[in-house]
Amino acid sequence: MKKGKQLKLFDIVISGFSGAIGFEIFILLNYAYFHLAGPDIVLALALGGVINLLIMLSYSELGAAMPLVGGEYIYIKAAYGGSVGFVFGFFRWLAAIFAAALAAVAFVLQLAFVFSAISPNIQTMILNQSWILCIIIIAALGALEVRGSKTFGGLVVIAFILLFAGFIIGGFVHGIGQVRLFSTPLSKGAAGVFAAMVYVFPMFIGARALVIGGSGAAKPERDIPRALILTSIFLIPFYVLLALVSVVTVTPKELTQQISLLNFAANSIFGSYGGIALSIAGMVACLSSIGTALSVQSSIARGMSRDGYFPKVLQSVSSRFGTFHVAAIVGSLAIMALSVFGAIPFLGYAASFGSLFVFAGVNLSLMRLRKTRPHMNRPFKTPLYPITPILAVALCLGMIVGPVLLGDGNAADALTSAIGITAIVFSSYYLRMVGRFRLQIALGGMGIAMGVSIVVVSISALLDLVTPLFHFIPSYLLLLFGLVLVVTGYFNFNTQKKQAGKKTIETGATRQPPSPNEST
């Protein structure tokens, strides 16, 4: 990456590919293929690519108008500010965390595939203890992030494109003549195609990374829209051909095996070494994606910390390495917790929902900024406005709700979790804005009220006047807890007095002011 405003169109396109072509292709195809759409996954990918292109038109307008570090967070904050900016920023952070957790799980699966050809016992061991490996990998990459080491660069992207190009050509040579494109009627129905489209959508969305990298472009107003559109268009045939080759090279008998579709296809085309080579490439992609996600989450967390939404400690710089070590460690811990959970379909939907939510926010911001800042410099304008952003918002919301309505349990779980997280995000924003001391006073009031109630109920229970509320907790213990609550409630309630007293001591205000004689 060149420093300063020197990035050319090619550099920006490569940074878009770097974000888009990652581990997702290795892991998301499986569930979509085996459980949702079958061979029609090819159609699902084509549709997903077109929708991504539609959304990227809005990104192009905002990216060219505001080529600043922060991407979506900046656009939404400019349009709505305050709580909305916080919520979308938080979801962008969360989407990065979910994606990294998914990448860690994908790494373990790829490693297991490598050992499937060498030692099935080790493969079983890896699959059984996958959570330990996830923690080790994230800890190692988190440590690299803290140390400020650069892991992978643009060369890896070019290597990937060449590798996949070889895979596609090999697939055609191997026997694409037997292909039956888009089986009619659709093998699992239009509903299956739609659900698969939502599920594989994260394969496209990484292209948006270039709006962050594009802030260093020589001519961002010209190159960011071009790069976004070029990348989005290239990704459609690229993924469609990859899926097509994978689908047609695996025989129906083999389809029952629940292993990576792409690896299995490579196995069929190039033999076992082909499968292993692709697995190693997949492992590199996973590591690259985790490293990128760690940097992205750190950048968003620090931006929100700078704006006062997240604790200021996230901006702490390591005196030894000169990196933002607290943000890196917090992100690593969050990724570890999610990767231990390990449910791929859930993580896939969660990552997809988080990004779709942010996409909807970006399109809404575009419309709002057109109204509130009509004279803002817009080097690129989204075509067919306002149809394009309205359609994009509708599609994003439909893609979030659609799979749930179609009865996909994993999607329902992910959406329920997302709603729960949204409630937590709004609550934490409110508490943050309320401020610590007000919150402490409120908790103090609650403590006194609850403590008095518990004391009264416990004494009544001890005197056999009422039945205990918790029959499994001795009443004298509840009485003790109630008394402690009353005292701590009083201390919390009285916190402002204490603060006032502390300030008085610090400023020495209790001393008598010097008399005029003393001062002379």
Add this chain to the structure above:
Amino acid sequence: MRTKVRRKTNLVWDNDCYLIYKKVTIRFLFGAIQALLALSVVFLSLLLEFNLFDLQSLWNIPPAGLDFYVSFLMILGIVFFVGGAFLVYDWWESIS
């Protein structure tokens, strides 16, 4: 001994400082106790939820009332852990 020191320096300032120091220590003690009790309550709710040591049958908790007990204890524990933690944080701020 403390009286002696107070007489040597500014009386009013030292007396306030001593009182606040004492208050802060008491705040810390009660905050720490509340935080520990609250954590125990959260732990208890988890024990009940996952029925570790077969507590549900040991304490004759009806399945219909389990959700109430777990939710109530969990919310109570988390809220009052925060309350206790605030007092401990006050103490931490005062010594740092």
